[in-house]
Amino acid sequence: MTGSLDALAGVGADPRRGGYSRHGFDRADLELREWFTEQATRRGLDVHTDRNGNLWAWWGAPGPDAVVTGSHLDSVPGGGAFDGPLGVVSALEAVDLMRANGFTPGRPFAVVVFAEEEGGRFGVPCLGSRLLAGTIDPDAARRLTDPDGVTLAEAVAAAGLDPARLGRDEQALGRLGRFVELHVEQGKGLVDLAAPVGVASSILAHGRWRFRFTGEGNHAGATPIGDRRDPMLPAAALVGAARRAARAVDGARATVGRLVPNPGGSNVIASTVDVWLDARAADTPRARAVVDEITALATTAAADEGCEVTVTEESYGDTVYFDPALRDRLAGALGGVPALPTGAGHDAGILAGAVPTAMLFVRNPTGVSHAPAEHAEPRDCAAGVTALATVLTDLTA
Structure with missing residues (x-):
């Protein structure tokens, strides 16, 4: 796990702030998107970019009632190494572990990378998932401007996308059955509970x-x-x-x-x-x-x-309460891990209004996030991969 994150260490490193500055459709973000595409393709996953710039890697043919996991690769200015990339890397490694266990999904399954989750460039968090779900007006989104005066429309056009097609994606929403996002915990709840992995109960308004x-x-x-x-x-x-x-x-x-x-x-x-x-x-x-x-x-x-x-x-x-049935199913599959709320926003919270969603948290010993001191121990990262593979196996069997 740490080796996979180490492979990203040189991308978007910020010598002034420390940590990483990787923002939607900038050079660092595009390099990370290329990395993900290469890694997913190497695993035999079929990768495509949707109309809002989100990346989808399908294990098998796309279809309805799909189980999807993933996170984001962008960061806040001067952010840590784990917020976002841990969920993406863990998803790819969960695929490896499921295959090593001889498992093949019995229903459509995909790994997703959402665009501009942190809002570090255009100011609106979870922009890729908001556009997908239709919770932001596409015209307003196209007019969003970064600190250099570049609009979102201009940025996505430079990345090879059609800005006129930004907006609610009925095809992608129609395929989504359940979404599970793994994330480093942004606090010390799991430290206090002496647990390497937990599930999310809610997100603050x-x-x-x-x-x-x-x-x-x-x-x-x-x-x-x-x-x-x-x-x-x-x-x-x-x-x-x-x-x-x-x-x-x-x-x-x-x-x-x-x-x-x-x-x-x-x-x-x-x-x-x-x-x-x-x-x-x-x-x-x-x-x-x-x-x-x-x-x-x-x-x-x-x-x-x-x-x-x-x-x-x-x-x-508004306050997000994750689907209780899905939350309890995850906790049960993992032997009764704790459930805890979070003050941080996530793509899973945006999608919760459209489909059942859930989150897994990996322990952060410092409790620090959105800063270079953000951390997770290798053994806890490995526990997160095992937990994610376990719940994905259960959901896609």
């Missing part, structure tokens, strides 16, 4: 919002404090407001991970500042309450500085 504060660009030295309309002040106030609002709601999380001033000079008062808020809670009312509180505080801070603020919801997903 979560979304991303962009706050744009507009003031007046000016000279840092020549503009008296009393004459300023500096959007950086309400932007800074929002960062503190996010922490206070999240603390007031049990189990909520609110994070500012990206702040972009324009024009961004060290001796310039910014004219605009964009701030991205990630907010999560156990259910929609609590998640919305956190965002509403932050918005109210940001609006007041902007007015106090003579600035304006606009708020754009870029993505949102």
